Each structure stands twice: as structure tokens, then as C-alpha cells.
Amino acid sequence: xxxxxxxxxxxxxxxxxxxxxxxxxxxxxxxxxxxxxxxxxxxxxxxxxxxxxxxxxxxxxxxxxxxxxxxxxxxxxxxxxxxxxxxxxxxxxxxxxxxxxxxxxxxxxxxxxxxxxxxxxxxxxxxxxxxxxxxxxxxxxxxxxxxxxxxxxxxxxxxxxxxxxxxxxxxxxxxxxxxxxxxxxxxxxxxxxxxxxxxxxxxxxxxxxxxxxxxxxxxxxxxxxxxxxxxxxxxxxxxxxxxxxxxxxxxxxxxxxxxxxxxxxxxxxxxxxxxxxxxxxxxxxxxxxxxxxxxxxxxxxxxxxxxxxxxxxxxxxxxxxxxxxxxxxxxxxxxxxxxxxxxxxxxxxxxxxxxxxxxxxxxxxxxxxxxxxxxxxxxxxxxxxxxxxxxxxxxxxxxxxxxxxxxxxxxxxxxxxxxxxxxxxxxxxxxxxxxxxxxxxxxxxxxxxxxxxxxxxxxxxxxxxxxxxxxxxxxxxxxxxxxxxxxxxxxxxxxxxxxxxxxxxxxxxxxxxxxxxxxxxxxxxxxxxxxxxxxxxxxxxxxxxxxxxxxxxxxxxxxxxxxxxxxxxxxxxxxxxxxxxxxxxxxxxxxxxxxxxxxxxxxxxxxxxxxxxxxxxxxxxxxxxxxxxxxxxxxxxxxxxxxxxxxxxxxxxxxxxxxxxxxxxxxxxxxxxxxxxxxxxxxxxxxxxxxxxxxxxxxxxxxxxxxxxxxxxxxxxxxxxxxxxxxxxxxxxxxxxxxxxxxxxxxxxxxxxxxxxxxxxxxxxxxxxxxxxxxxx
Numbered sequence: 001x002x003x004x005x006x007x008x009x010x011x012x013x014x015x016x017x018x019x020x021x022x023x024x025x026x027x028x029x030x031x032x033x034x035x036x037x038x039x040x041x042x043x044x045x046x047x048x049x050x051x052x053x054x055x056x057x058x059x060x061x062x063x064x065x066x067x068x069x070x071x072x073x074x075x076x077x078x079x080x081x082x083x084x085x086x087x088x089x090x091x092x093x094x095x096x097x098x099x100x101x102x103x104x105x106x107x108x109x110x111x112x113x114x115x116x117x118x119x120x121x122x123x124x125x126x127x128x129x130x131x132x133x134x135x136x137x138x139x140x141x142x143x144x145x146x147x148x149x150x151x152x153x154x155x156x157x158x159x160x161x162x163x164x165x166x167x168x169x170x171x172x173x174x175x176x177x178x179x180x181x182x183x184x185x186x187x188x189x190x191x192x193x194x195x196x197x198x199x200x201x202x203x204x205x206x207x208x209x210x211x212x213x214x215x216x217x218x219x220x221x222x223x224x225x226x227x228x229x230x231x232x233x234x235x236x237x238x239x240x241x242x243x244x245x246x247x248x249x250x251x252x253x254x255x256x257x258x259x260x261x262x263x264x265x266x267x268x269x270x271x272x273x274x275x276x277x278x279x280x281x282x283x284x285x286x287x288x289x290x291x292x293x294x295x296x297x298x299x300x301x302x303x304x305x306x307x308x309x310x311x312x313x314x315x316x317x318x319x320x321x322x323x324x325x326x327x328x329x330x331x332x333x334x335x336x337x338x339x340x341x342x343x344x345x346x347x348x349x350x351x352x353x354x355x356x357x358x359x360x361x362x363x364x365x366x367x368x369x370x371x372x373x374x375x376x377x378x379x380x381x382x383x384x385x386x387x388x389x390x391x392x393x394x395x396x397x398x399x400x401x402x403x404x405x406x407x408x409x410x411x412x413x414x415x416x417x418x419x420x421x422x423x424x425x426x427x428x429x430x431x432x433x434x435x436x437x438x439x440x441x442x443x444x445x446x447x448x449x450x451x452x453x454x455x456x457x458x459x460x461x462x463x464x465x466x467x468x469x470x471x472x473x474x475x476x477x478x479x480x481x482x483x484x485x486x487x488x489x490x491x492x493x494x495x496x497x498x499x500x501x502x503x504x505x506x507x508x509x510x511x512x513x514x515x516x517x518x519x520x521x522x523x524x525x526x527x528x529x530x531x532x533x534x535x536x537x538x539x540x541x542x543x544x545x546x547x548x549x550x551x552x553x554x555x556x557x558x559x560x561x562x563x564x565x566x567x568x569x570x571x572x573x574x575x576x577x578x579x580x581x582x583x584x585x586x587x588x589x590x591x592x593x594x595x596x597x598x599x600x601x602x603x604x605x606x607x608x609x610x611x612x613x614x615x616x617x618x619x620x621x622x623x624x625x626x627x628x629x630x631x632x633x634x635x636x637x638x639x640x641x642x643x644x645x646x647x648x649x650x651x652x653x654x655x656x657x658x659x660x661x662x663x664x665x666x667x668x669x670x671x672x673x674x675x676x677x678x679x680x681x682x683x684x685x686x687x688x689x690x691x692x693x694x695x696x697x698x699x700x701x702x703x704x705x706x707x708x709x710x711x712x713x714x715x716x717x718x719x720x721x722x723x724x725x726x727x728x729x730x731x732x733x734x735x736x737x738x739x740x741x742x743x744x745x746x747x748x749x750x751x752x753x754x755x756x757x758x759x760x761x762x763x764x765x766x767x768x769x770x771x772x773x774x775x776x777x
Contacts, residue, residue: 003023004059005022005023005026005051005052005055007092007095008051008054008055008058008087009047009051009087010047010050010051010083010086010087010089010090011047011086011090014044014047014048015042015043015044015546017044018043018048020541020543021035021037021043021045021048021052021543022048022051022052024541025048025052025053025509026052028508028537028538028539029052029053029056029064029284029507029508029509029510030056030062030508031508031537032507032508032537033508033532033537033538033539034285034508034510034511034528034537034538034539035510035511035539035540035541036290036511036516036519036522036523036528036539036540036541037510037511037512037516037540037541037542038512038514038515038516038541038542038543038751039512039514039541039542039543040514040543040544040545040546040719041545041719041722041723042545042546042723042724042725043543043546045288045512045514046076046079046080046083046288047086047087048510048512049286049288049509049512050069050080050084050087050257051087052284052510053067053257053284053286053509053510054067054087054098054256054257056284057256057257057284058256063281063282064282064283064284064507064508065282066253066255066256066258066278066282066284067256067257067258067284067285067286068257068258068260068264068265068278068279068283068284068285068286068506069257069259069260069286069288070260070261070262070264070265070286070287070288071259071260071261071262071288072262072289072296073288073289073653075655075656076288076289076654077102077259077260077261080259081100081102081227081229081259084098084100084226084227084257084259085226085227088226096223096224097225097226098226098256098257099222099225099228099254099255099256099257100226100227100228100255100256100258100259101227101228101233101248101251101252101255101257101258102227102228102259102260103248103252103258103259103261103275104230104248106125106126106245107121107122107125107126109230109234109244109245109248110125110129110244110245111178111183111200111234111238111244112125112128112176112187112189113125114178114179114234115176115177115178115187117176117187117188118187118188118189126440127439127440129198129245130440131436131437131439132189132196132197132201133198133201134432135195135196135197135436136151136197136198136201136202136205137205138195139151139192139195139197139202140202140205145192145193146192147206148202148203148205148206149206151197151199151202151206152199152202152203152206152241154190154192155185155186155190155199155202156184156185156199174187175187176238178234178235178238179231179232179234179238180231180235181234181238181239182239183200183238183239183241184241185200185241190202198243199241200237200238200241200242200243200246201243201246203240203241203242203243204243204246204247207219207242213250214249214250215250215251215253215254217242217246217247217250218250218251219242220236220237222251222254222255233247233248233251249274252275252277252278253277258278260275262292262293262296262297262300263300264278265278265279265285265502266296266297266301266498266499266502267300268300268301279502279505279506280505280506280507281506281507283505283506283507284506284507284508285503285507285508285509285510285511286509286510286512287509287510287511287512288512288513289513289653289654290511290512290513290516290522290526291515291516291522291709291712291716292513293499293526294495294496294499294525294526294709295709297495297498298491298493298495301492301495301498302489302490302491302492303448303449303452303453303489304449304466304488304489304490305446305449305450305488306486306488307361307364307365307481307485307486307488308485309442309445309446310357310361310364310442310446311361312442313357313424313442313443313445313446314354314361315442316428316431316441316442316443317350317353317354317357317427317443319431319434319435320427320430320431321347321350321351323335323434324336324337324347325347335433335434336430336434339427339429339433340426340430342426342429343422343425343426345419345422345423345426349419349423350423350427352412352415352416353416353419353420356408356412356416357446359411360404360408360488363404364486364488367391367404367465368391368465368467368484368486369480371389371391375389379480380478383477383480383482383483384483386469386480386483386484387469388467388468388469389466389467389484390464390465390466390467390677390678390679391464391465391466392462392464392678392679393405393463393465394458394462394463396462396681396682396685397681397682397685399457399459399685399686399689400458401458402463404453404463404488405453405454405458414454416450417450417451417453417454418451418454420446420447420450420451420454421447421450421451422447423447424443424444424445424446424447424448425444425447427441428441428443449488449490452490453490456490456492459689460492460493460494460686460690461491461492461493462491462493462678462682462683462686463488463489463490463491464489464678464679465486465488465489466486466487467480467484467485467486467487468485468487469483469485470483470484470485471483491682491683493686493687494683494686494690496524496526496527496690497527499527500526500527500528500530501527503526503527504531504534504536514715514716514719515712515715515716515719516542516712517542517750517751518748518749519540519542521699521704521708524691524704525687542751544753544754545722545753545757547722547724547727548725549757551725551726551727551728551729552721552722552728552729552730552731552757553729553730553731553769553772553773554730554731554732554757554758555730555731555732555758555759555761555766555769556733556738556739556747556758556759556761557581557732557734557735557738557739557760557763557766558739558740558761558762558763559574559577559581559734559735560574560736561669561670561735561736561737561744562574562597562668562669562670562735563669567601575604575608577763578605578668578734579605579608579609579612580763581732581734581766582609582666582668582734583608583609583612583613584766584767584770585664585666585730585732585766585770586609586613586615586664586666587612587613588663588664588770589640589663590660590662590663591636591640591641591642591643591657591660591661591662591663591664592640592641592643592663592664592665592666593642593643593645593651593652593662593664593665593666593717593720593721594643594644594645594665594666594668595645595646595647595652595665595666595667595668595671595714595717596644596645596646596647596669597646597647597648597668597669597670598646598648598671599622599646599649601646601668601669602619602620602621602645602646603619603621605644606618606619606644609642609644613642615640615641615642616639616641616642617642617644618631618634618635618641618643618644619644619645620644620645620646620649620651622646622649628650628651631643632651635661636661646671647667647671647713647714647717648671648673648713652713652716652717652720653713653716653717653719655720656723657720657721658723658724658727659723659724659727662721662729663721663728663729663730664721664729664731664732665717665718665720665721665729665730665731665732666734667717667718667732667733667735668734668735669734669735670707670710670711670738670746671710671713671714672707672710673706673710675702675706680705683701683705684701684702684705684706686701687701687702687704687705688700688701688702689701692704707749710746711746711749711750715750715754718731718732718733728777730770730773732766733758738758739760740760
């Protein structure tokens with residue numbers, strides 16, 4: 001293999017692990033396969049993956065035309081952007097910059113949404129955008145009253161018209177400004193003879209060729225621009241008066257690197273509407289933070305429908321039925337009949353579907369009331385005391401038809417399920433023609449979910465009713481709907497098939513993270529083993545921490561296992577051992593991050609530490625992003641502090657604690673999810689059947705579905721400490737399961753190099769170990 005990739009590599013010299021990883025990724029991709037790389041902090045995984053992918057794209061003999069980067073962490077998205085810039089800054093002078101684009105949603109690029117004007121914000125932008133686009137197309141279509149050029153021109157002249165009218169220009173509205181650029185339009189949508197439209201989209205339609213590539217509608221040079229991040233894209237597009245989101249779609253097939261998140265490849269609706277053209281064998285995939293691939297895709301390929309959506313769908317069906325049934329000679333009736341005929345749906349099917357949706361909602365109500373009567377007999381008198389809940393519709397450990405499916409089979413048969421999507425599509429199109437309200441039609445969602453519910457098997461899918469806390473004063477005082485939002489949920493317990501099917505669409509690439517071990521488990525649950533059986537190579541690499549070993553102290557503290565049984569009661573001896581260990585680490589110099597199994601335990605530990613420590617103790621609780629960001633700012637603001645959080649929260653992975661921001665990390669216990677949850681039990685059962693002793697993998701469902709992900713969470717947290725060759729720090733895993741090889745031990749889930757570093761130490765010896773490390777400074 002040659003080393004032409006060194007021309008692309010953005011730094012003077014790669015680390016040895018980087019060079020090996022790049023060459024492994026190139027060779028594997030050339031054979032249509034995937035490199036699976038676990039690399040500790042400092043491996044340079046981002047530059048490794050980009051270098052390999054861009055080298056393949058720039059090689060004229062390679063079939064690859066683009067690199068698609070997927071990451072689940074926004075900070076990592078910024079890192080890929082930074083490394084693309086670094087690559088471009090260091091390319092030979094006669095090389096064209098690598099063209100790259102950051103993929104984001106409409107809310108991030110719509111000028112109106114960004115500036116929160118025209119009744120458009122991040123909660124309404126999707127529905128409003130679709131309505132505005134449709135009206136703009138209707139105004140400019142073959143039978144429309146005007147042209148896109150005229151609409152765009154009228155909108156541009158609106159400001160001039162205000163000035164010409166004699167109004168004081170300082171008293172009138174100004175041009176809309178976004179991403180630091182002025183747009184040619186006012187800060188509200190435009191109007192054509194009473195019809196609201198989007199001038200940005202009108203300009204895009206005007207520039208769009210009748211035949212040919214939408215790239216011809218892009219009014220700025222992108223090939224020499226290098227990376228277009230979100231601000232660049234919005235600024236360039238909006239200042240030219242064209243739609244930034246449409247520019248995103250036009251540019252997407254033509255850039256060499258597209259940087260996005262898991263939605264852009266694994267969410268079926270995003271792929272169908274936006275990114276489908278990228279998912280082929282000419283694309284080199286980079287899947288970052290791949291330890292999150294399985295849980296994230298499980299969520300993306302699961303589905304559900306809320307009680308309120310069923311109510312709205314019933315109303316929409318009624319509004320479509322009434323014109324045909326009550327006044328069949330009207331134009332409204334003709335529109336509905338036309339849409340029904342288009343997809344061969346009868347009025348009788350609409351009526352049957354409406355009855356089904358109404359009865360389904362009544363059955364959901366019956367299920368919720370029966371559950372609450374059994375579990376909380378006095379619930380009507382204490383709605384404030386209810387918490388989030390799950391109602392399983394079958395035994396989680398016995399794959400069989402669920403209660404809703406059996407109820408429907410007894411009362412309706414199969415046809416209503418099978419035809420639900422076609423009925424929903426016809427009704428949605430009819431109502432969109434008859435009503436101007438900008439919103440997604442509930443019947444579309446209901447039709448999709450009913451179809452999925454009917455098709456999905458009962459072994460790998462689990463159906464339940466999810467109850468989430470809310471408060472709705474409009475509901476009766478004794479109704480559960482006053483306290484709960486209810487949702488019929490269809491959970492995909494084993495997403496490996498969906499992951500493998502999507503990976504198979506790509507030509508090859510890299511899946512990487514700092515915490516993928518055990519690699520055999522990762523390969524099994526993501527379907528990579530199935531791809532290997534089909535002839536697609538899967539090559540593994542594990543790279544340890546390359547920074548000086550003397551700069552870190554690593555302890556596996558042999559404390560009693562921090563399990564529910566052991567830590568029962570506030571005064572338990574086990575709890576005292578953990579408080580002592582954490583206080584020993586946190587009582588020394590530097591910022592300390594403490595990860596607990598959940599937020600409740602974090603609150604308890606923070607209270608104990610406040611009584612022990614002389615330095616501030618910060619508590620992270622389940623909260624919104626703004627609160628979390630403020631907490632991080634306080635933690636980094638100077639002076640020694642201890643930050644206590646849940647190990648399953650957002651502060652223990654994907655956060656950059658570089659420099660002196662973090663001196664130590666302590667993880668207490670193995671952060672398993674609630675093993676009593678019906679959904680968790682269903683996942684474990686499904687994994688037992690798919691990957692247990694009788695299936696592929698040979699490990700129990702419990703360890704594959706729960707223990708391995710929990711250990712990865714712990715490893716992510718301790719990985720926050722050492723981020724560079726000059727940094728020093730302490731990493732402590734407190735729990736006997738990290739320290740001993742025993743029946744419930746987890747040491748085997750660590751890579752060999754990390755097992756060697758985390759040598760067992762008794763709680764009594766932790767202080768001596770810390771003293772010894774401090775003396776080496």
C-alpha cells in the first residue's frame with residue numbers, strides 16, 4: 001500500500017496508532033469492509049477517519065465519491081469541522097480545498113426560525129415550512145397565477161414600497177438579518193393577494209432549472225469554500241435571498257464530506273425525505289461514538305402514537321367523511337373523492353378506520369384505568385402523586401401477541417391494519433387541499449404506526465403503553481388524562497438487523513469510539529458479524545492511551561458492590577465506604593467529577609460531600625440543556641470544585657474537560673439501567689434469544705444488553721480526565737466488580753491494557769495510593 005494519504009493528513013506526523021488506523025481503514029474500505037476501531041483519548045480518531053475517507057475520495061481509481069460522518073455528540077461534530085479546516089489549511093497549494101457541509105435541521109437554518117419571527121420557531125418550523133412551500137409552489141406552478149421570479153421580486157421590493165409610501169424608515173420594520181448577514185426581505189413572510197408564501201423558497205424555485213441538477217440553483221461558489229458550517233451556509237444563502245435548507249439539499253450530493261448525526265442515516269423518515277441519495281456504495285462511512293449506535297438506532301427504529309394523536313386522527317377522518325356523506329355535490333366532496341380514487345380507498349374504509357381509531361382509543365383508556373386501579377387504587381384522589389409508568393401489553397419474557405393486537409383481531413380482523421397507511425395518506429392529502437393550517441396531519445402518523453404495529457413480529461418487538469407525567473387542567477379532575485400523556489409504543493428490542501441493513505448500503509468505512517470493547521459484543525449487536533458472513537470484511541483495532549503512564553493514577557477500589565440491596569438505607573455500611581472513597585479523592589487539589597448510578601444517588605452523594613468537604617459541591621440534576629451548560633460554566637470557572645452527576649447523564653461523555661478543567665473522576669458502582677422495567681426485561685429476553693447460548697454470540701442477554709453498555713458508560717466517564725500528553729489526573733472505579741474476577745465482575749469487559757492499569761486496591765489503601773501519586777509531581 002502506498003502512503004498518498006500523508007498528503008491529506010492535517011499534521012506534520014501521525015502517531016504510530018494513527019498511521020496504522022488510517023492504513024487499516026483504507027485497506028478495509030478498498031475491500032468493501034468496515035474497520036472497527038477502539039482508540040483511547042489521544043489516538044486522533046477524528047483525523048484518522050477523515051484522512052482515510054478523503055484519501056479514498058480523492059483517489060481517481062477509488063469508487064468512493066464522498067465521506068459521510070455520523071456522530072451522536074454535538075461537540076464531536078465541531079471536532080470534525082475543525083479537523084476538516086486543519087486538513088484544508090495544510091493541503092498543497094495546488095490542491096483544491098476539501099468541500100464539506102454540516103447537516104442540520106430546518107430549525108437551525110430557516111431564517112425565520114433562527115430569528116423567531118413570522119410565528120415560526122423551533123417548535124413550529126417543520127409544519128409551517130411545509131405549508132409555506134406548498135403555497136409557494138401552488139402560486140408558481142403550471143396553473144398558478146404568477147411566477148417564482150415575480151414572488152421573489154415583490155418580496156424584495158416590499159421594503160422599497162415602505163420608503164416610497166412616505167413612512168419614516170426608522171419607524172418601519174427593517175430587513176431581516178440572520179447569521180450576521182442582511183437578507184433582501186422583511187422580517188415576516190410575504191403575501192400575494194391574500195396568500196402567504198416564503199420568499200426565500202420562491203427565489204430557490206426561480207433559480208431551479210426545469211431539468212438538470214439542483215446544484216445549478218446555488219448562487220455562490222462552494223467548491224473553493226472548503227467547509228460550509230451552519231453559519232456559513234445560512235449567511236451565504238440568506239444574503240442571496242434563497243432558502244438555506246434547499247441549498248443544503250442541493251449541495252449535499254456534491255460535497256466531499258458531509259457531517260451529520262445518526263438521524264441522517266438511521267431515521268427512516270429523514271432518509272426518505274432528505275439524505276437517501278447519500279446512502280450508497282460510493283459513500284465512505286465514518287460512524288463516530290459508535291458505542292452509542294445500538295441504543296440510538298433502537299430509538300430511531302422504534303415507533304409509537306400518542307392518545308392525543310389518535311383523538312386528532314379521528315377528527316381528521318370525520319372532516320374528510322362529512323363532505324362526501326352529507327353534501328356530495330360540493331367542491332370539497334369532489335376533492336376528497338379524487339384523493340380516495342387516486343389510491344383506491346373507499347369511503348367505507350374511511351368509516352371503518354374511524355371506528356377503529358375511536359375504539360382503539362377507548363381500549364387504551366380501559367387499559368390505563370385497569371392498570372392504575374390495580375397499582376394505585378386511590379389514584380383519582382392523588383393525581384399529583386403519579387409518576388412516569390409503563391404498561392406492558394404482554395409478558396416481557398414471553399414473546400406472544402399483545403393485548404391490543406388480540407383485541408383488534410377479535411373485533412376488526414387484519415384489513416384495517418393493512419390499509420391504514422393508504423387511508424391516512426389519502427385523508428392527509430385531501431385535508432391539505434381543503435384546509436390551510438400548517439401542521440402535520442395526525443392521520444399520517446396513525447396510519448404509519450398501525451401498519452408497523454401489524455407487521456412487526458412479537459419476539460424482537462415489544463408493545464406497551466408509556467405514561468409520561470403532564471398536567472392538563474382542561475381534562476376532568478378524575479381523569480388520568482389530566483395527569484398523563486399516554487402513548488402506544490412499539491419498541492424494536494434488537495436493532496442489529498436495521499443497523500446491518502443500513503451499513504450494507506455504504507461502500508465501507510470506519511466505526512470508532514474510545515469505548516467499544518468487548519469488540520465481539522459490539523460486532524454481534526450491530527449486525528457486523530452478519531455482514532462479515534456475507535463477504536464484507538470487518539477488521540478490528542484497539543489502541544490504548546498513548547500519553548505518559550506516570551501522569552495518571554488508576555484505581556479499582558475493592559468496595560462492597562454498590563447494588564440496590566447493598567446500599568439499602570441511608571446509614572448502610574456500604575454507603576459509608578463509598579462516601580469515604582469519594583471524599584478521599586475530592587478532598588485533594590483540582591476539580592473532581594463524581595459519577596453515580598442515577599440522579600437520586602447523585603443527590604444523596606452531593607449532600608454527604610457538602611458535609612465533608614471545604615470546597616464547593618455542585619449537583620447535576622435531570623434538567624434542560626441551558627441549566628446543564630450553566631452548571632458546566634460554574635465548574636470550569638476557577639477554584640477547586642466537585643461536580644456530582646448521574647453516570648447516565650450528559651456530563652460524563654462528549655464533554656471536553658481539557659487542561660486543568662478536571663483533575664479526577666470517580667465512578668461509583670456499575671451504572672445498570674432499571675432491570676425491573678418491562679421494556680428492559682423484554683430487551684434482555686430478546687437478546688437472550690438472539691445472542692445467548694442458543695443464539696449468535698454465546699453471551700447472556702443480561703450481559704449483552706445491560707452490563708456491557710453500563711461498563712462503557714463508566715469508561716466514558718473516567719476517560720474525561722486525561723486529554724493530552726501534559727495532563728495529570730486520577731481515575732477511580734469504586735466497586736468490587738471492577739476490582740475482582742468474580743461471577744458478577746466486569747473486568748473482562750475492559751480492554752487488556754486498561755485492565756492492567758486499573759489494579760485493585762482496598763478502600764483503606766486508596767489514600768496511600770493518592771499520596772504516592774502526588775509525590776511524583
